[in-house]
Amino acid sequence: MTAIVEFDPIGAASIKGALGTDAAVLPGLDALRAHLELNVFEDCVVLGPSVDQQDVFALAEDMRLRRPSLGVVMVRRRIDTAVLTDALRSGVREVVQERDLAGLTTAVRRQHEIATRLREQVENPEGAELKSRGGRVVTVFSAKGGCGKTTLATNLAAALADSKRGSVALLDLDLAFGDVAIALQLFPSHTIADAVPIGEDLDGPALLSLLTSHRSGLQALVAPMEPSAADTIDTPLVVHIIDLLREEFDYVVIDTPPALDDNVLAAFDRSDVVALLATLDIPALKNLKLTLETLDLIGFSRDRLKIVLNRSDSKVGLALAEVEKTLKAPIVAQIPSSRDVPASTNRGVAIVSDEPRNPVSIAIGAFIDEYVIASGDDAIPAQMRTDRRTTRRWRR
Ligand SMILES: Nc1ncnc2c1ncn2[C@@H]1O[C@H](COP(=O)(O)OP(=O)(O)OP(=O)(O)O)[C@@H](O)[C@H]1O
Ligand SMILES: [Mg+2]
Structure with a gap:
């Protein structure tokens, strides 16, 4: 599933429309954190343009350590190099332009793929024993x-x-x-x-x-x-x-x-x-x-x-x-x-x-x-x- 936070109802509906039935809109960041506590297999969160940028960065930074499999996708009205740089540095995985709904769908699908790959690595019991020697x-x-x-x-x-x-x-x-x-x-x-x-x-x-x-x-x-x-x-x-x-x-x-x-x-x-x-x-x-x-x-x-x-x-x-x-x-x-x-x-x-x-x-x-x-x-x-x-x- 994918959790969405966007305070503007029209924006939220548009994001949800792009992501389909497997996405749910939550009323705010506290609700999102509660949702993440309850749903340990949540792979992706999408934070819309109305969510404060610093709040997005803080969440991404926190989740990078506590929950590395979670992909944080940030949607912005305008994207410039400074935003992109700060976002990636904080641990936001993708920044997508508001109107790029196809890009948003791809970004979210990628987060699910990454989460699946990471979970496979962590959960595989042989993985703990085999010494890594790389591909x-x-x-x-x-x-x-x-x-x-x-x-x-x-x-x-x-x-x-x-x-x-x-x-x-x-x-x-x-x-x-x-x-x-x-x-x-x-x-x-x-x-x-x-x-x-x-x-x-x-x-x-x-x-x-x-x-x-x-x-x-x-x-x-x-x-x-x-x-x-x-x-x-x-x-x-x-x-x-x-x-x-x-x-x-x-x-x-x-x-x-x-x-x-x-x-x-x-x-x-x-x-x-x-x-x-x-x-x-x-x-x-x-x-x-x-x-x-x-x-x-x-x-x-x-x-x-x-x-x-x-x-x-x-x-x-x-x-x-x-x-x-x-x-x-x-x-x-x-x-x-x-x-x-x-x-x-x-x-x-x-x-x-x-x-x-x-x-x-x-x-x-x-x-x-x-x-x-x-x-x-x-x-x-x-x-x-x-x-x-x-x-x-x-x-x-
Ligand atoms: N075995 C082959 N038969 C026919 N054409 C080939 C063959 N191998 C490569 N070419 C063609 O030669 C051209 C140069 O190939 P390619 O771009 O792979 O070279 P490159 O070494 O990567 O070049 P560059 O140094 O510019 O990066 C391309 O048009 C490619 O389709
Ligand atoms: Mg080449």
């Missing part, structure tokens, strides 16, 4: 742009989600020019930039509320809409986000920018598998060689590096064996070229979901079977892992 992290990288990183990352995530092997998060670390949202035709209400004002208070539930669901079931944390916002996201925050995603999900797939920056190195550090992507052209191969040499220099284990050749069937006169000799590393997977890839990207669908028999989809599936689902190391479902959220806090 598997796969990072896709190439130092040259346009090699197919976003294509591979979105398809890996969609294929994992389709396979129902576990929960899947997709993180777009191409902070300035990320296009995961476009590639999957997502309409995000939040981006990674919204994690900045929450700062050290960012915990599992807050992070979950920043994700956007894709129809495959994967949950994406998309890049900021404004390229300039990329500078506000520093590496300690990126590390914290990856750690939280590992706690919450069985698989975390990370898309990257075409540059070996600190964020990318931090992602590598936390990855079980790093798919290094190249195409059969000299600039891409030169950049891949430089990447390998840099990673060797900093002592990064080659075991986790998996070289993947995209558009491997291009007839460009470069022999695979020669390439491997130059790189001093094996190419473990080859993804053929297909016109269906840009066609599906343009339609905002993952080719693995749309055309599972396409040779591109088969190659991606084989990579997953071979390297992502390591033998004898099947991911422990996230809900069976110990909830570390209460014991770890991130500090800048």
